[in-house]
Amino acid sequence: MNHILKPRLEAPSLDALYDRVSALIPPMEWGAFADDIAAIQRLKAEKNAVILAHNYQTPEIFHCVADVTGDSLALAREAQNVEADVIVMAGVEFMAETAKLLNPSKTVLIPDSNAGCSLADSITGRDVRLMRERYPGLPVITYVNTSADVKAESDICCTSGNAARIVKSLGVDRVIMIPDEFLARNIAKETGVDVVTWKGHCEVHERFTPEEIRHWRDAYPGLVVLAHPECPPEVVAEADFSGSTAGMSDYVATADGRRVLLVTECSMSDNLAIQHPKVEFVRPCNLCPHMKLITLPAIRRALETMTTEVTIDPAVADRARLSIERMLAA
Template sequence: MTVIEMKSGIIEEIQEWKEKRNAILLAHNYQLPEIQDIADVLGDSLQLARAAAETSADVIVFCGVHFMAETAAMLNPEKTVLLPDLEAGCSLADSITADQLRAWKAEHPGAVVVAYVNTTAEVKAESDYCCTSSNAVDIVRSIPEDKEILFLPDMFLGSFVQRETGRENMHIWMGECHVHAGIAPEHVEDVLTEHPEAELLVHPECGCSTSSMYLMSEGILPKDKTHILSTGNMLKHSKDSQADEFIVATEVGIIHQMQKQNPEKRFVPANRQAVCPFMKMITLEKVLDALKENKHVITVPADTAEKAKLSIERMISIG
């Protein structure tokens, strides 16, 4: 039996088990290509959170990382949420704990806490708003200007939001995603030299995002060809744009979907090494095992979920 035949057989079995269990398969844009191809909903963190909140399925199989499955579990306490690999974590979510956040809040009494969705349930429970890269600017703009803001945990996204909103009373936690932080300005410069006519798509978590904003403001990067976007908006922009070549500064997994949507266009990663090992842990075999053996059920303590739910609902409703 060939590899293609084996995969085809596993996919058929996954479809059968999905029907048996009334399950939905949610997958992030950074997943392996074969996982993206079988997903019922494929998207960024905000799109997947909304899909989890709206689904009528009994079982949610989350092909992403741990904090995403936690968010789905908090939105659906009556449903079964499965994460096919418990080791699928997130270096950014690990960069702040609930205890650290409580200590930070004590230093800034009365401040509004805006937490990126890449955080644990315990951190979300200590926050006033959650956000994703696609609505972080809208959420900060919705907060009264006289309110001090604690933004966490990603320093690159925080810097982008601060620059976009002009908020001077905004404090930023010094956390980072090790994959996005590894996409440096010199990577972008090198690829731009090789592809001078390409549009540049930059995720705001990237280590090159701050320099890209500065270079745009100085006229060194053309504003009409440089776009700082969430993964979901990168997909939309690359589909709608008249350009035929794009440099993509984010985790390379998204290029599979970009190429699939736009077979006539060319997509070049800013850094070919920008691969998240956690996002690549989930395989077809693990998805099948999850459905057959109920692996691995993700739950959140009721008191934590209750505290966190308001911040998550605010994230879903804005932007």
């Protein structure tokens, strides 16, 4: 169930859009957003463009201009079905690259080319080649939070939502899983497969601690804790549930009347609070500085100027695309 994945085919009025987010955005703040939102809706029609937005985008983007929303896996799958000429990725650079890999004939824009990722920056294609030399014969499973160059050196990609299934699908006792050390360790525990890791971490999720989780439980009796598998294993061990952002979204859909703590980037709590007003969200707010570079003015500017366009060396793209297609087919 991908209930958070909602293609929006017609642009509602500004009043209707504000009704969606009025519980979180005061009227004065909405006034600062409305002009950009109206311009973006107009530009999408003029340029035959769609906006794909990750779950970590802020509510004015996620609920008011995005055509498709979801986690990395949902956006990768939906990118294959896009009929527009232009895709604007309201996310980070590796997500825009993935959209381009799956839609090579379309124009893919990233509103801010500085929107990177600590995981993607932690490893290069050369690093993967060296790991293959050190561990000959082991399959390389690469998290989607990587550059096209790294994907091109890999056997198959995974997301946090399908990592365990991808590992099991290979039917081997040992794999290389890069670059997120914590995700790899969590998946190794879940699957029983021996995993060779790389010391890459998400700068949002690595900051959570077990002590912090216990503090929130003491402060909010009955709290349900949902942790992203990019968190350290000792944090995941403190949670009631661990899963991708899509998995957490599905869990929240059944949690009416409960207190919930999402151990992940905090804009996701804002977006789900709008969809599930009966759920009380406790917010230990860790923000992704890269995701927050994507703003309404940046999206508007991208559509007005058709920048920054994502391009990938065809020799790299062909091999990187294969690793993603294997993931989607698995």
